[in-house]
Structures are given as C-alpha cells and as structure tokens.
Amino acid sequence: MENENKTNNDYFANLPAPEQTNDAATNNTPKDNRYSMDALPLPGEEEYLPDITQEMLIEEMCGTDEDGYTRCTVLLQSSVVPDATPESINQIIVAEQTSDAEELADHDEADEKFNTSLQRCKCDVYTLDGQVVNLVLTFDSALDQDKNSLLDALRDYRTDMQKFEDATEPADYPVIRLYFMPFKYPGQGMATFTQPFAFFETIPQDNDTARSVHMLFNIDNMGIDIFHVKVEEHLTMQSYVMETMEAEAHESLYADDVDIDQ
Numbered sequence: 001m002e003n004e005n006k007t008n009n010d011y012f013a014n015l016p017a018p019e020q021t022n023d024a025a026t027n028n029t030p031k032d033n034r035y036s037m038d039a040l041p042l043p044g045e046e047e048y049l050p051d052i053t054q055e056m057l058i059e060e061m062c063g064t065d066e067d068g069y070t071r072c073t074v075l076l077q078s079s080v081v082p083d084a085t086p087e088s089i090n091q092i093i094v095a096e097q098t099s100d101a102e103e104l105a106d107h108d109e110a111d112e113k114f115n116t117s118l119q120r121c122k123c124d125v126y127t128l129d130g131q132v133v134n135l136v137l138t139f140d141s142a143l144d145q146d147k148n149s150l151l152d153a154l155r156d157y158r159t160d161m162q163k164f165e166d167a168t169e170p171a172d173y174p175v176i177r178l179y180f181m182p183f184k185y186p187g188q189g190m191a192t193f194t195q196p197f198a199f200f201e202t203i204p205q206d207n208d209t210a211r212s213v214h215m216l217f218n219i220d221n222m223g224i225d226i227f228h229v230k231v232e233e234h235l236t237m238q239s240y241v242m243e244t245m246e247a248e249a250h251e252s253l254y255a256d257d258v259d260i261d262q
Helices: 009-013 054-062 086-098 101-105 145-166 231-261
Strands: 072-084 111-117 121-127 132-139 171-182 189-194 198-202 211-218 222-228
Touching: 054 121, 054 171, 054 189, 054 222, 072 086, 072 121, 072 145, 111 145, 132 145, 145 171, 145 198, 145 211, 189 211
Parallel strands: none
Antiparallel strands: 072 111, 072 171, 121 132, 132 211, 171 189, 189 222, 198 211
16 A cells, blocks of 8 residues: 555635535435445556545545434544653654655654544534634533543543643653545545544534534644555455444444433
8 A cells, every 4th residue: 555645725715605615515325335345436447446546435424324323433542652752752843744754764763642433423624714623522411422532532632732831851742633634545545634623512403402513733743644545455355345344334233222211
C-alpha cells in the first residue's frame, strides 16, 4: 500500500455549509451493501486498484446506510507524547506537515492510551469560513455509550492540555484523533481529524431524543489521505471488512439486549 500524499486542506476549506450540502451525499445505502463483495471494487488484471477520490470518501462519511448511520468505520484514538515541551511539539508538527521522516524519527512516539470505535452514529462535516471545520457526530440517545465515551475523552483531553500548558518542565502532551475509513473502499482512503480546540453537545432540531457532539478543528489539523492499493492487499482488506461486519452485528445485538433489559 502506498500513500499518494493526497491530503488536501483546500478541499476542506471548500466544504459547503449544511444547507448547501449536495443531497447525493446523504442518500441511504442498504446496510448489507456496506460489506457486500458486490459493493467493493473487484480485482482486475492490473496490479493496483483504481484510486478513489476525496469526494468519494466524504460521500461515504456523510452518507448513511438504511439505519441512518455513517458508512465509515469511525475510530477514536487518545495518546500522549511523553516528556514534551512546546518547542518539541512544534518541531513534530512541522515535521508532520512537511513529511520529514528523519525529524519525526528523532522524537519519541506517542504512547497510546486507548483506541475504540464509535458505532451507530451519523456524521456531518462543514466549514463556514474556510479556516475552522465543524465535525458533528449524532447519536441516537443521550445515554449512548459511544457518545459518552467520546465526551469523556474530549474532557480528559481538555484537562490534560491545560496541565501541559501550565507545566514549567517537560510533561505529557495529549493527542486525540478521529479516523474515518469507508466500508466500501477498505484500505483505500482515510480522513483524519486531530486536536479539536472546542467541543459541545446539542439536541438536533428534528429529534429531541438524539444528541449531537460538535467538534471544532483548525483547517490544518485535518486531511484526507488516498492510498494506492495493490489487488492482493485489497483481498486482505475484504477479509478484514467481513470480520468487522460480524463484530458489529454481535455488538449491536448485545446493545439491543441491554436496552431491552433496562
């Protein structure tokens, strides 16, 4: 798998506001087709699969299946960079933006605190000024476990960031990321959102039982990566997607059983 380095913040800067969103991006896709082999590109005679586009990835993020949920795997990752200073963090940020592998190798890797998936949520992403991007994840209920896990992680991140900013000597630097990987194109693309500077919870106008978590990101802290995938790698990804389908189905049945018991 090769990274085409197609991350393009200009694409995010041109995202439409909610009322301008193309209806085609919200068309429902039957849930089973997210994992169906018929919905995945078939290996051909070429060594590599045709690349997807940024528009195709965003369409899967903001589109919904027949149950009203995003057509992407959503991963929440929290980690810390140990013994960091403002100067060392700035060096890492510059190295990441310039893809300076040698500079990145000189710094300690972040220690992962946890990595979890967020399921049964709807996604929206837009910008009003081309500088700040609003990522919105909407969950069915105020009691949704994944929604509360997300809010807990955001609150912990805010607290840890304040501690880092107040520190007078090297300290742990918190990092929080959200990844979106489309079911339809496993391994071929990923959207990443890092270090929100604000977040809040709202009640959607059209559903007073649901809850939306809004996260605001600087335009430089998100992007889309498109990967050049070999056919044989794609077959491995297909197997992973099917395993994900089975795991989600099991967790969904368990969650429904818990709801009934309560």
